[in-house]
Amino acid sequence: MRIKEGNKEKDILEAAIKVFAQNGFHQSTMAQISEQASVATGSIYLYFPNKKEILQSIFDMLWNNLFETFDTVTSNDKLSPAEKLDGMIDLLFDRFIENPSLAIVFVNEQNHLLFDDKNPFTNNYQRFLDRGIELVRNGIERKEFWGEVDLTIFKYFIFGAVRNLLHLWAQNPDKYNLNTIRKNVKYLMKHGLVA
Amino acid sequence: MRIKEGNKEKDILEAAIKVFAQNGFHQSTMAQISEQASVATGSIYLYFPNKKEILQSIFDMLWNNLFETFDTVTSNDKLSPAEKLDGMIDLLFDRFIENPSLAIVFVNEQNHLLFDDKNPFTNNYQRFLDRGIELVRNGIERKEFWGEVDLTIFKYFIFGAVRNLLHLWAQNPDKYNLNTIRKNVKYLMKHGLVA
Amino acid sequence: MRIKEGNKEKDILEAAIKVFAQNGFHQSTMAQISEQASVATGSIYLYFPNKKEILQSIFDMLWNNLFETFDTVTSNDKLSPAEKLDGMIDLLFDRFIENPSLAIVFVNEQNHLLFDDKNPFTNNYQRFLDRGIELVRNGIERKEFWGEVDLTIFKYFIFGAVRNLLHLWAQNPDKYNLNTIRKNVKYLMKHGLVA
Amino acid sequence: MRIKEGNKEKDILEAAIKVFAQNGFHQSTMAQISEQASVATGSIYLYFPNKKEILQSIFDMLWNNLFETFDTVTSNDKLSPAEKLDGMIDLLFDRFIENPSLAIVFVNEQNHLLFDDKNPFTNNYQRFLDRGIELVRNGIERKEFWGEVDLTIFKYFIFGAVRNLLHLWAQNPDKYNLNTIRKNVKYLMKHGLVA
């Protein structure tokens, strides 16, 4: 038999990320993905039941991955809530810094999946964000954060901001310096615009 | 005489907003739009050359509209830069408060258009945002705002945040109070999380 | 608008009968049908939701039609049960005599539909056969028919015999004379082989 | 040593019969057959050149088998033509009584093969039936059978009847008693419906 050599599933996933990033999910065809992955079109279906599931898998991978690394940030008891929040920002940025295409897919296509049906990945996605919220709640209790902030609103506020900046960067990784972006985000998140 | 020929173009546009909001641009069909607009499918092509141009027009309308109302906020010389920024936030939120569907389309589909080709609307969209940037620059000069902030980054930061919160609200207008969201946004934008 | 001229639905149905007869249902493609009907492939879907439904419609038409003409045979009270059965044989043969292709489709493809799901046409198909059974039951009560015969078995016996003979004829309408076949069927049904 | 290499060809054939009976020839996949046979998909091609040939082989086997046992019935000179015909009916029914799946395949798929190309099995199939015809001709000569009967027509008549009844039974072997069916067939074949 022809042994499943290499990691064709991973090849396909990476090809899909590139293609989705370039054309958007709906403009991308299975043929494009298979070509990018140097694989026959039909072979994709050995690994994924359909096109949507490929996108799904990309996000599953992303959030599982992110969620797993979460503890590396928060387990350190010496850090203040604010520092831990900074750590989460770093986690996100670090995850994408090697892969701008993934950032673009993340920014553009996640909504397509979010409200469709109960997706398993939603769990880790939401769970990740909710851990962040815990940090904020903690900071409020310690009087380090402003007590009037609505936690859910903050969650969407900062997540939207980060997402949009990732998009800006990913669209043109050479033009914007991700570390500058990162620094600004951390500052604005904590202190806002007003001097 | 033809009774109430009304404004068929507007009917179509409004129908499209609803349909796009519900299914997303690519999942929406011309047939759905025409039905929602109570118009024959072929009639759409009397007003728009193709499907994409409908989306385009939605954004044109949106940003032209927004850009036009801009002066109402900034012409008042008694207001500080910070107050004017608040005014821009209000402008955005007010624009969507009557039309959650438009908010959803705005949030989900704008990216599809942004990097495609030179779109005319991009002008007013960018122009609107850039006026905001002027305000920030002004505030920095007056030492009211933090001087280290990168203007472009701030632009994307706050725009992403607002966009994501509009999405949250539009998805469930009865659950979240847009004014609470608005208040939080204004505060976080200016003072951040830290007490 | 382009008015639905002629009877395109009927054209497609007739084309499908020809194509199905020639290649069998599964070997037939929508493209073949559309070509035979002088219609664009996509147009078929204006009239039928999918390929299987075309086959379905063929049988619906066939059996509804047959069932409707049934009374012309049985309402005549002067006829004996045997004569009425002969009349049913005639009904069947007459239905196909103008359309050998329909006979072939009928013989080859009906089974594909029969056990799939509850098909509406099954009703008229079964109803037609069951009317025949009523005639037999009647004949038995009058002592005109052999009392030991199992009605269901007879139903399948004679129906299978007729079907197979229709196939023989339809495959080569010029070689076999349908009236000769018909005469033999009637005789064998009633008196069997033994002198 | 390779334990029980058994007869893989036979395994595949039997698996195919089951699978074809359940789904029909065209709905059946090579993968289903290989799984049912506990064999790798590719292995099927060591024994059969393609899918159609499997079906072919099933019928070859069936008719060769039937044809071989034929003499057991007709060589007995003490039997009348009518009794010999009964014997042929028995042959057929006995062949299927242990294997309803084979009956279903036989009934549903034989036509697909019959008019395709010159199939070798057609020989034994036709030869078998023609032997039956010889018996009828013989009976006619002896004035035991009705002289007006067209031999070919009778062949298709009785074969269609039997086939349809086998189908009825095979679809639900527990509901219908094959011996009752057999008895009815023999009677109807010889004496018909009329008392």
Place this chain on the structure above:
DNA sequence: CATGAATGAGACTTCATTCAT
């Protein structure tokens, strides 16, 4: 001999767009 991953041709179906009325 045996395996089953890989292939790629081809089928069904959708839908933006056209155009005869």
Place this chain on the structure above:
DNA sequence: CATGAATGAAGTCTCATTCAT
């Protein structure tokens, strides 16, 4: 202007067959 039937290109997915191991 308006209509909606008709078009046909294009995309997703299936599956018989091949072939490297």
